[in-house]
Amino acid sequence: MKKITLALVAFGMSIASFAQTKPYFQQDVKFKIDVKLDDERNMLYGNEELVYTNNSPVALNEIYMHIWPNAYKNRNTALAKQLARTRNFVLFTTLAENKGYIDSLDFKVDGVKASWQYDGENIDICKLLLASPLQPGQSITITTPFRVKIPSGSISRLGHIGQSFQITQWYPKPAVYDRNGWHQMPYLTQGEFYSEFGSYDVSITLPKNYIIGASGDCQTPSEVEFMNEEAAKASQKIAEYTLKTGDLNEFPESSKEWKTVRYIQSRVHDFGWFADKRWIVLKGNVETPANKNQVTTWALFTPESAKLWSKSSEYLHDAIYYYSLWNGDYPYNQVTAVDGTISAGGGMEYPNVTVIGSSGNERTLETVIMHEVGHNWFYGILGSNERDNAWMDEGLNSFNEDRYMDTKFPDASLGAAIGIGGLDKKLGLSDFSQRSLSELSYLISASQNLDQPLQCHSDNFTELNYGGIVYKKTALLFYYLKGYLGETLFDQCMHNYFEKWKFKHPQPEDIQAVFEETTGQKLDWFFNELIKTTEKIDFSIKKIKQNPTAPETVLVKVKNTGYASGGVSIGTEGSKTPIWTKEAVAPGKSVWITAPNSTSYSIDPEGVIPEVNRENNTMKSSGLFKKVEPVKMKFFSSIDNPKQTELFYLPIYAYNVHDGSLIGVNLHNKQILRKNFEWNVSPLYSFQRKTVNGFASVAYHKLNFTAGTKVQRFGMNDFISGYDNTYDNYTLIKPYLAYTFRNKPT
Numbered sequence: 162m163k164k165i166t167l168a169l170v171a172f173g174m175s176i177a178s179f180a181q182t183k184p185y186f187q188q189d190v191k192f193k194i195d196v197k198l199d200d201e202r203n204m205l206y207g208n209e210e211l212v213y214t215n216n217s218p219v220a221l222n223e224i225y226m227h228i229w230p231n232a233y234k235n236r237n238t239a240l241a242k243q244l245a246r247t248r249n250f251v252l253f254t255t256l257a258e259n260k261g262y263i264d265s266l267d268f269k270v271d272g273v274k275a276s277w278q279y280d281g282e283n284i285d286i287c288k289l290l291l292a293s294p295l296q297p298g299q300s301i302t303i304t305t306p307f308r309v310k311i312p313s314g315s316i317s318r319l320g321h322i323g324q325s326f327q328i329t330q331w332y333p334k335p336a337v338y339d340r341n342g343w344h345q346m347p348y349l350t351q352g353e354f355y356s357e358f359g360s361y362d363v364s365i366t367l368p369k370n371y372i373i374g375a376s377g378d379c380q381t382p383s384e385v386e387f388m389n390e391e392a393a394k395a396s397q398k399i400a401e402y403t404l405k406t407g408d409l410n411e412f413p414e415s416s417k418e419w420k421t422v423r424y425i426q427s428r429v430h431d432f433g434w435f436a437d438k439r440w441i442v443l444k445g446n447v448e449t450p451a452n453k454n455q456v457t458t459w460a461l462f463t464p465e466s467a468k469l470w471s472k473s474s475e476y477l478h479d480a481i482y483y484y485s486l487w488n489g490d491y492p493y494n495q496v497t498a499v500d501g502t503i504s505a506g507g508g509m510e511y512p513n514v515t516v517i518g519s520s521g522n523e524r525t526l527e528t529v530i531m532h533e534v535g536h537n538w539f540y541g542i543l544g545s546n547e548r549d550n551a552w553m554d555e556g557l558n559s560f561n562e563d564r565y566m567d568t569k570f571p572d573a574s575l576g577a578a579i580g581i582g583g584l585d586k587k588l589g590l591s592d593f594s595q596r597s598l599s600e601l602s603y604l605i606s607a608s609q610n611l612d613q614p615l616q617c618h619s620d621n622f623t624e625l626n627y628g629g630i631v632y633k634k635t636a637l638l639f640y641y642l643k644g645y646l647g648e649t650l651f652d653q654c655m656h657n658y659f660e661k662w663k664f665k666h667p668q669p670e671d672i673q674a675v676f677e678e679t680t681g682q683k684l685d686w687f688f689n690e691l692i693k694t695t696e697k698i699d700f701s702i703k704k705i706k707q708n709p710t711a712p713e714t715v716l717v718k719v720k721n722t723g724y725a726s727g728g729v730s731i732g733t734e735g736s737k738t739p740i741w742t743k744e745a746v747a748p749g750k751s752v753w754i755t756a757p758n759s760t761s762y763s764i765d766p767e768g769v770i771p772e773v774n775r776e777n778n779t780m781k782s783s784g785l786f787k788k789v790e791p792v793k794m795k796f797f798s799s800i801d802n803p804k805q806t807e808l809f810y811l812p813i814y815a816y817n818v819h820d821g822s823l824i825g826v827n828l829h830n831k832q833i834l835r836k837n838f839e840w841n842v843s844p845l846y847s848f849q850r851k852t853v854n855g856f857a858s859v860a861y862h863k864l865n866f867t868a869g870t871k872v873q874r875f876g877m878n879d880f881i882s883g884y885d886n887t888y889d890n891y892t893l894i895k896p897y898l899a900y901t902f903r904n905k906p907t
Contacts, residue, residue, distance in 0.1 A: 183340045187666055189214040190359030194332055198367040198436065200324050200415055205309040209332055212302050213295075217338060220294035224303075224338075225345035226277075229330040230319060231285040232348035233261035233312040239283055239347035240317065247351075247624055251316050261312030261319065266333065268305045275303075283347040286336075305333055314502040317350045318509050318516075322502035324412045327516055329433040329509070330354075337546070339666060346548055351627055352619025353554070355546040356430035358664050363432055364423045368415040372442060374461045374499040375434035376512045377426030384422045388459075392444035399441060402467040409464040413438050426513065428492065428664045430544050433511030435499045439463050445474035447481045449490040456481055456491055462500035469526055473498060476527045480534040483565050487652060488538050489659035496537065498530050510536030524577060532562045542663045550669055551622075552615040552692065556635020563596050563636050570595065575800075592802055596640070600771060601800065601834065602633035607697060607773055608835045610865050610901075616669065616693040637771040638691055644769040645728040645741055646680060654679045686726035686745040699723035700746075700764050701777035702731075705787075708755060715782065717762050720751040722777070732766025733759035739766050758782070763803075774837060775803035801832050813843055819876040821849030837862055850876050854890065867899040 191214075196207035215221055232240040233252070241252035252260065268275045268289055280286035295301055309331055314320030318329045336345040337355050344355050361377060372391065379385055402409055415438065426432070445458040458481070460473035477496055485491050493513055501516035503509050508517045508529045515533035520526035535558045539545070545553035566573065578595035606612040606629050613626045615635060622631060643651040658667070658675040673688040690696055704718040717731050726747045730739035731754045746752050756762060764770070764778040772778070781787040790806045798809050808830060815823040829841030842857040854876060860869030874892045 184218070185340065185665075186216045186218065188216055188335070188338055188357050190335060190357045191362075192332075192359065192432070193362045194432075195364045196332075196366070198326065198328075198365070198371075200326070200368060200371075203311040203321055205307075205311065205328065205331065207307050207309070207332060208304070209307060210302060210304050211333075211335070212300055213335060214300040215295045215297055218297055220296050221338070222291055222294050224289045224291065224295075225280075225336040225343050226287050226289055227285065227330075227334045227336055227345070227348070228263045228266070228287055229285045229334075229348040230261050230263035230309045230312075233316055233319065234284060235260070238285060240285075240349055243349050243351060243620065244316075255313065255316070259313035259316070261310045261316075263307055263309050263331075263333070265308040266305050268303060268333075270301050270303055272302075272304075280345065285347050286345045288345075307333060315504050317348075317504055320502070320504070324415070325435075325437045325439075325502050327433075327435050327501050327503060329511060329516075332432075334431075337666070344546065344548075349548075349620060351622070351624075352551065353540070353547040354431065355548055355666075356544070358428060358430045358544060360425070360427040361429065361432045362423070362425050363434070364421050365434060365436075366419055366421045367436060368438075369418040369420045370413065370416040370438050371436045372438065372440040372461060373422055373434060373436050374440075374459060374497040374514050375424050376429060376432045376514050377424035378494050380423040380425055381421070384420070388442060389444070391440075391442035395441055395443050398464070399467045399471050402441070402464040403471075405464070409467075410439060426493070429512035429541065431511055433514055433516075435461075435501060435514065435516055437461070437463070437499070440500070441467060441470075443470070443474050445478055447478040449485045450482060451485065452490045454490060454492075456493070457495040459495065459497040460499075461497065466500050469520065469523065470500060472523065473526070473530060476530040477534060479569065480531040480565070483568065484535050484538055484561060487561060487564065488655050489542075489663065491537065492542065492663070493537070496534055498534065508533040510534075510540055512537065512541050528562065528566065531565055532558060535561050535565075538659070543659065544664070544666050545668070546666065548619050550616070551619045551627075551631045552635040553667070553669065553672065555631050556615065557639065559599070559632040559636040560639040563599055563640065566595055575601075590800070592804075593800060594768070596768075597800070599633040599636045602629040603637055603771060604773065604834050605629055607634075607695070609862075610695075612695050614693055614695055615691075634771065637769075638687070640769045641727070641771060642676075642684075642687055644730065644739065644767055650680060690725045691727070694725065696725035696748075697723050697773040698725050698727050698770060699772050699774045699777075700727075700729045700770070702762060702764060702780040702788075703751065705762060705780060705782055711755070714755050714757055715759075715762075716753045717756050717780075718751055718753055719746070719764065721746045721748050723773070724748050727770070729754075729770065730765055730767070731756050732763050733757060734761045737766045775801065776836075778803050798829075798832055801834060801836070807832070813845065815845055817875065819878045820845075820847040820852075820854060823847050823854070825855060835862055847876060852876065852890075865901045867897075867901075869897055871895045871897070 191212040193210040194207060196205050198205060232238045236253045244251060268277050276290040277287050312320045314322040314327060319331060320327055330348060335357055336343055337357055440461040443460040447456050447458060458474055458477035460470060462470035477498060481491050481496055495513055497514040499516050503516045503518045508515055510533045517529050520529055539558040540554045547554040573595045574591055575593040575595055575597045576590040578598045606625055612630055613622055615630060654676045657679050658672055661675060662671060677684050699722045701720050701722045703720050706716050708714040708716050719729050726745040728742050728745050730741040732739050733756060740754055740756055742752055761779060761781045792806045794808050794810060797811055799807060811827040813825050813827050823845035825843055825845035827841060827843040831839050831841060838861055840859045843855045844853055845855040846853050854874045856873035858871045860867055872894050874890055877889050877891050
């Protein structure tokens with residue numbers, strides 16, 4: 162059986178390798194869509210013309226189409242089942258009027274009625290059967306009318322709340338066909354999209370007083386004038402609504418007049434649009450750093466959000482500027498952020514336009530706007546397959562998000578990142594940067610060995626890991642790689658990746674190839690070990706000795722005590738300038754690093770290596786207790802500070818019938834994240850018996866394994882003997898071993 166398994170794995174790897182040796186190609190799509198919004202019945206009526214060009218080397222007999230509004234149709238869809246796994250039964254319990262669907266499809270190919278059929282498992286996928294094979298280099302024109310019942314915006318991304326409309330994943334759309342074949346996929350909330358690049362010409366008809374935020378450039382002069390007029394009123398409206406009270410978000414009546422607004426955009430793989438009659442319009446401008454392109458920014462928000470969104474033009478400006486600086490210039494003419502009703506997370510991206518959910522404060526709003534705008538690079542311009550490789554989209558974007566916040570707010574603390582900056586000192590958060598949030602998010606699962614590999618299908622991630630691993634671990638790893646390579650070389654890698662793969666579909670091996678070609682280094686330790694496995698990183702300082710060949714320096718011995726290879730850096734007392742190894746250090750191996758003379762040395766002075774254990778990272782150059790850290794007492798608990806040993810205390814009151822009232826203190830070393838070695842002791846004084854009892858425990862954790870002992874000692878009144886005043890004590894000692902078995906989706 163083992164030999165068969167290995168053979169199958171090898172066979173699978175050979176197929177994947179063979180697929181990547183095929184010449185790269187991508188299909189081309191040209192859309193022309195006319196759509197009308199009925200805002201009373203919550204319906205779309207559309208007609209679509211699609212020119213599909215086969216750039217593959219093989220003839221196609223069918224074309225798979227996504228008809229994703231059907232994901233909202235009933236409880237049997239992949240979306241309904243995924244939501245149910247997260248205990249969201251909205252598609253099981255909601256009224257029929259809140260569900261959605263697409264119908265009235267009547268596909269024709271080059272003017273001739275075509276046969277088509279629903280996918281056997283997913284009603285939001287269909288297959289268009291071609292009367293004759295579409296040969297390499299040939300194009301066909303596909304047309305169809307369609308009607309969409311817009312679901313409630315409380316379900317996922319497509320929807321409406323009242324007469325605020327978010328029209329996304331709304332039209333019949335071909336699945337991607339690439340070197341690996343067809344990628345037909347049902348709509349999901351967790352795990353996003355993979356679509357063909359092409360051009361869009363979309364005309365939207367709706368009541369005249371709606372404001373639209375959309376992918377593409379507006380081609381209707383009257384609408385351009387209308388938007389500019391609304392933007393001129395923005396300052397006055399913001400001031401007015403900031404002072405008003407009561408319900409500011411009531412919808413006005415829809416105009417009896419209609420308008421048709423046309424948008425065009427090329428080199429994108431999707432088209433989304435949003436409409437609301439209440440929006441305030443802020444207009445701005447940003448110049449890209451390299452090519453000096455002028456990009457118009459639009460922020461569209463409700464009166465209720467006027468004060469919160471008053472600086473949104475700044476957020477759009479800075480997002481476009483920094484993402485362009487670090488990756489490559491934004492190639493489009495406009496970017497839009499809309500204040501929406503999205504249910505699938507805090508925000509959602511589409512080419513040129515993003516919808517933002519509710520945000521409680523300015524820092525949160527800036528973070529979400531910047532993150533979603535950043536997806537124009539990692540999802541938009543670099544169109545990776547997020548369903549299979551979510552780290553290439555959400556992860557790389559989260560790395561840029563952390564870098565943006567560090568650059569713009571270098572002194573911000575962890576408390577500021579989570580919106581409680583005023584409580585930093587009281588909660589012990591002032592010693593941690595805002596980037597610590599990414600580390601904590603990753604370590605919550607990694608410290609308990611509940612994490613999953615980054616290279617994992619999106620739908621297989623747990624809810625905890627989709628955020629903590631896909632988003633945050635990737636951000637940590639690329640900060641790590643930037644530290645190892647140096648900022649200049651790292652930025653050159655990202656620019657080369659952008660230039661080579663913009664408006665294409667890069668795979669994991671493609672970004673690795675660019676990094677290795679640019680750096681001249683083999684980076685398997687990063688892209689294979691750290692990306693594709695859950696092996697943990699842990700380095701330890703083992704020894705410091707004088708350098709016999711250079712007395713002004715010392716040699717610091719660092720051992721890789723973890724399970725993954727990686728580069729490591731050393732810093733001296735008071736310095737954050739790291740000294741990096743030139744090559745990765747394999748697990749179990751040691752390396753001597755030359756460093757200047759200092760009183761103490763620490764691993765990773767920049768805090769960029771995502772270690773699971775930092776308690777072995779420092780050592781003094783002299784003294785009896787070189788590895789002993791300063792000890793500090795703190796109330797309750799905190800986050801592990803690698804620069805000191807922390808002991809925590811918590812007053813305790815207890816009562817039982819044998820001892821009466823007890824008062825004491827709990828002393829422990831437990832923190833928010835599980836430590837390898839944990840202990841606690843709680844002496845309790847009984848006023849009734851005038852004795853000290855209590856409880857204590859000690860535990861050692863290693864991945865899925867735990868060994869420990871629990872001890873407790875309390876009084877016991879011997880009522881059975883008939884002597885009411887006869888007391889005794891009992892002592893209970895409970896040693897235990899535990900192993901947690903778990904399935905690990907891949």
